[in-house]
Amino acid sequence: MSTGLAVRDFSVALKTPAGVIRPVDEVSIEVRPSQRVALVGESGCGKSMTLRGILRFIPPSVLDGVSGEASYDGVDLAQLDDRRLRDYRGRRIAMVFQDALARLNPTMTVGAQVEEVLATRDRRARETQVTALFRSVGLDNSRAFRRRYPHELSGGMRQRVLIAIALAGDPELLVADEPTTALDVTVQAQILDTITDVVRERGMALLVVTHDLGVVSETCEFVYVMYAGQIVESGLVDAVFDDPGHPYTQGLLACVLDVDEPVEQRVRTIPGVVPPPGSVTTGCRFRSRCPAAHDRCAADPPVVRLDGDRTARCWLPSDTAGEAS
Amino acid sequence: MLRFTARRLLHAVPLLFGVVTLMFFLLQLAPGDPIQALIGDYPATPEYIAQVTEAYGLDQPLLVRYWEYLQQIFTLNLGESLAGRVPVADLIADRLGNTLILTVTAMTFAAIVGVAVGVWAGVSRSRTLDHLVTGVAVGSLSIPMFWLGQMLVLIFAIKLSVLPSQGMYSTRSTAEGLDRLPDLLTHLLLPALVLAMREIGVVARIVRTSVHDVLTLPYVETARAKGFSRATIIRRHVVRNSLLPAVTVIGYNFGFILAGSVLVETVFGWPGMGQLLYESIRNRDNAVTIGIVLLIAVAVVVVNLLTDLVYGLVDPRIRAGAGAGGRA
Numbered sequence: 212m213s214t215g216l217a218v219r220d221f222s223v224a225l226k227t228p229a230g231v232i233r234p235v236d237e238v239s240i241e242v243r244p245s246q247r248v249a250l251v252g253e254s255g256c257g258k259s260m261t262l263r264g265i266l267r268f269i270p271p272s273v274l275d276g277v278s279g280e281a282s283y284d285g286v287d288l289a290q291l292d293d294r295r296l297r298d299y300r301g302r303r304i305a306m307v308f309q310d311a312l313a314r315l316n317p318t319m320t321v322g323a324q325v326e327e328v329l330a331t332r333d334r335r336a337r338e339t340q341v342t343a344l345f346r347s348v349g350l351d352n353s354r355a356f357r358r359r360y361p362h363e364l365s366g367g368m369r370q371r372v373l374i375a376i377a378l379a380g381d382p383e384l385l386v387a388d389e390p391t392t393a394l395d396v397t398v399q400a401q402i403l404d405t406i407t408d409v410v411r412e413r414g415m416a417l418l419v420v421t422h423d424l425g426v427v428s429e430t431c432e433f434v435y436v437m438y439a440g441q442i443v444e445s446g447l448v449d450a451v452f453d454d455p456g457h458p459y460t461q462g463l464l465a466c467v468l469d470v471d472e473p474v475e476q477r478v479r480t481i482p483g484v485v486p487p488p489g490s491v492t493t494g495c496r497f498r499s500r501c502p503a504a505h506d507r508c509a510a511d512p513p514v515v516r517l518d519g520d521r522t523a524r525c526w527l528p529s530d531t532a533g534e535a536s
Numbered sequence: 537m538l539r540f541t542a543r544r545l546l547h548a549v550p551l552l553f554g555v556v557t558l559m560f561f562l563l564q565l566a567p568g569d570p571i572q573a574l575i576g577d578y579p580a581t582p583e584y585i586a587q588v589t590e591a592y593g594l595d596q597p598l599l600v601r602y603w604e605y606l607q608q609i610f611t612l613n614l615g616e617s618l619a620g621r622v623p624v625a626d627l628i629a630d631r632l633g634n635t636l637i638l639t640v641t642a643m644t645f646a647a648i649v650g651v652a653v654g655v656w657a658g659v660s661r662s663r664t665l666d667h668l669v670t671g672v673a674v675g676s677l678s679i680p681m682f683w684l685g686q687m688l689v690l691i692f693a694i695k696l697s698v699l700p701s702q703g704m705y706s707t708r709s710t711a712e713g714l715d716r717l718p719d720l721l722t723h724l725l726l727p728a729l730v731l732a733m734r735e736i737g738v739v740a741r742i743v744r745t746s747v748h749d750v751l752t753l754p755y756v757e758t759a760r761a762k763g764f765s766r767a768t769i770i771r772r773h774v775v776r777n778s779l780l781p782a783v784t785v786i787g788y789n790f791g792f793i794l795a796g797s798v799l800v801e802t803v804f805g806w807p808g809m810g811q812l813l814y815e816s817i818r819n820r821d822n823a824v825t826i827g828i829v830l831l832i833a834v835a836v837v838v839v840n841l842l843t844d845l846v847y848g849l850v851d852p853r854i855r856a857g858a859g860a861g862g863r864a
Contacts, residue, residue, distance in 0.1 A: 268757060293766075301763030308761075313754040316773050317853055327772065328762050360852040373758075380763065 213284050215416055216242040216265070216304075216384060221279035223257075223264035231275045232488040234260045236440040238279075240418075242384060247410065247417040249427040249448070251463070252437035255485045258420045259388055261437070266304065266386065267296060283384070301328060305377035307406070309389035311369035315361035321372045322357025328379035344375045347412075349405050367398035371405065378409060384416040385409075391426060403429050424467055428452060433520070436460050439485055439496035446521030456515070456523035458501045495525070503527060541841065548837040555833045556609060559826045560602055570594065570820040574618055592618065605826075614827040619819060624827040628809060632831075634704060635808035637720075638801070639793050641728040646735035646793075647786050651779065653736065654743025658778065659751070659770050669740065676737035681796055685730045685803035692726060699726055702805035727804040731796050735789055742785050746778040753777075780851055787843025791836040 223235035234257040242248045250258050263269050265281040267288060281288050283299060291299070308314045316324055326341050345352035348371040361369055370390065377385055390406060391399035407430050410417045419430055427434050427448060434451055436444040436459065444457040455461045462481040483500040495501070498508040507526045515528045571588055589595050593604070608615055614624035657669035693701030700706065700723050705716060750756065751774060759769045798810035805811070809828055816824035848854045 266761075268760070297763045297765060299763070300761055306758075306761040308754065308758065310754065314758045316755045316759075316777070318776055318851055319773075362853050376758070376762065 213244045213383060215244045215246065215283070216240070216418065217280070217282050217285075218261075218265055219280045221261070221264065221277065221281050223260055223269065223277050224275035225260075225269070225273050226275045227273075230489075234440050234488040235264055238437070238440075238442055240435055240442070242416050242418050244383065244416050245414050246433060247407075247431045248419070249431040249434045250418065250420045250437055251422065251424060251427050251434055253422055253463075253481075253485050255487075256437050257440040257488070258422075258437050262386060262388055262418075262420055266300070266306065301380035301382065302330075303380075303382055304384045304386060305380050305382035307370075307373050307377045307385065307387040307390045309392045311366065311373045312361060314373055315369060317361055320358045320360060321364065321369075322354075325357075325372065325375045325379050328376055330380075340379070344378055347378065347409055348372075348375045349401070350375065365398075366394050367402060370394060370398075370402050374402075374405060374409070378413075381413075382415065384418065386418045386420075388420045389422070390419065391423070392421075399426075400429075406430060424452075424463060436463070439491065440488055441496060441524060442522075443497065443525070444521075444523045446517070446519075450519075450521055456517050456521065456528045457497075457525045458503050458527070459497045460523075462500075462502075541845070544841050544844070545837075548834075551837065552830065552833055556606070556826065556830060557602075559829050560605060560822075561598075563822045563825060564598060566820075568820050570618055570822065573818075573820040609830075614830070615823040617816075617824050618821045624823050627812060627824060628827055628831060631807060631809040631812050634806065635794075635797055635801070635810060638724065638727055638731065638806055638808055639790075639797050641724055642731035642797075643735065643786065643790060643793055645728055646732040646739055647782070649732070650736045650739025650786075651743050651782055654740040654782070655747055655770070655775055655778065657740065658744040658747025659766075659774070666744070669744065673737040673740045673744075676733045677741075679733065681730055681734065681799045682803050684733060685727070685800055688726050688730060689803070701726075704807055723806075727800045727806055730803075731793060731800045734796065735786070735793065738785055738789060739782050743778055743782045746781050747774060750774050750778045776850065780847065783847050783850055784843060787839055787846065790839040791832070794832050794835060 218238060218240040220237045220239060221235065222233055222237055224231050224233050236257075238257075238261055240248070240250065240261070250261065252258050260269075264277050265288065277289055283304065288296065288299065315321065322341055322345075325344055326337055329337050329340055331337055331340070341357065342352045345357065350356065350368060350371050361372070364372070374390075385406070387406060391402050394402060403426060406417070406419075409415070417430065419426060421427060431448055434445065434448045435442050436451070436457065438459050444451060444455065444460045446456075451460060452464060455464055459481075465479050466481065481500055486496060486499065491499075493511060494509040495504070495512045498504040501508065505526075512524050512526045514522050514524045516522050517528055571585055571592075571594065574588065575585070586595075593601065596604075605615070614628070616622065617624055617627055653669055653673070657666050660666055660669075689701045692699040704723050705719050706723075756769060756773055759773045764772070794810075797806075797808060798813050800806065801808045801810035802814045809831070813825065813828045815821075816828065
């Protein structure tokens, strides 16, 4: 029985001209089989780097090293050699990226790019499978369409092709990195529907990385909120969105447009930007932007267990609840 | 596609006109006297010289001769050779095949070896190998062809006696038809290698850089996420896309190969157009010189056009652009 993805105290260190930085700092995430999980946060908070670190997509020229554990079904991915890692990529863990135009080979037909992932050698079977895959992601599955090139398709169609590629290896876990960013709002909703549909139908697990809380609420059950390389809050989506425990989550939720409010109150932002990795070494990393910051925030805040699966890395809820181990 | 081709050929007309004009007047400026070259170091009376000059129409004013030459060219008549009064077209036709054998072999060789070496250096994670290949490539670019040619003749023809040094066929050979092929190939090896050397360096360097760039592109990461091995990724997703700049370079450099064939044919006594050009310049046989240069210009235009068409085959994005009449 599969136990899914388990990431514990996982850190990524990168080499930069200014020295070694840690954009991912002791992150713990769990994605159980058939569970749909989101990793949410602003740009530059380390979400994508967490994914890339776990799945080993960071080029050795910039990677200083990883620490902690990132395992799938109990096998530590960091310890695998290239050959064994390839058995996981595509077949067990598949990825959907943003910017589908750059993610597709411009000189290869979209049909061929899906087909090359298939395991079977039989040409008839391959054709049948590709046709079925195109249909399942809502694409025209005619021969003529499959022979088109990426630049001949719309952004939404290209994103669907990427999803078909990910599904072609029949994976257990689908990892989607900002799958709807840079698409039209109407197309975004359709792509999200497609992703949730295929994930449900196939009983796959899903890990979505996004800055869009709308995406989280539409697709996922469980959410991790990330800030400046750390997980600051986690819990079931409904619970977290109803009653956010961390001031950062509260801020993010307050930024969501509410069309019922008068225009001048609709757009809210959290003032300031995410501090660059390495600039805050002790204390709460959000305190410079936090409306509730006080003296204690200069010391590292505890990870507080609020109720059930919910945790928050903050001094405020710790006053009312017990500390997590 | 047809319109694209027609438009490109039409653009070539003023270019070729320019080549003819430039060559015609440049050759007038060159030192030496065609009549003197024709008669040779032979004491001739002024009357005889005047007679020969008139016979070749060289007593006419320059502009008149230019006008007459243009009219001639317009009817696709390249005129007659000064020596022997043979039609220039016939002289060139005799040699063109031999030059094509040499240049096309050299170009094919350069393309295959250049791409192979370039991909090898590009995908290699060893810095030393990468630098070594780049160094050798730059070296091959910098070696003068006539020097390399003579060195190879010294080593393989004179010292080791394994390859012939001159000509296209052995004079003692009595073989006919296809049986002459092995003889031709042994004669072809050295000159084709010398001619290809420069292009191998050029192509290898371009392909190496291109492979480096393509390897960092997001769709290569997509291929890795598919669980493919590095070898599969390179074969399926990197090589073809890295070839785009190489196609351009190989096609556009065909002119350089033709130009290089003048030196190589002279060094190796290859009976081609380049050798004919060399002789015509020495003999001040201007009709032949202009004829050959004009033909080379036409060849370059045609090959460049072919290059653009091949580019469309390799890159579907260009195909779409040309088909819509957008980009030329």
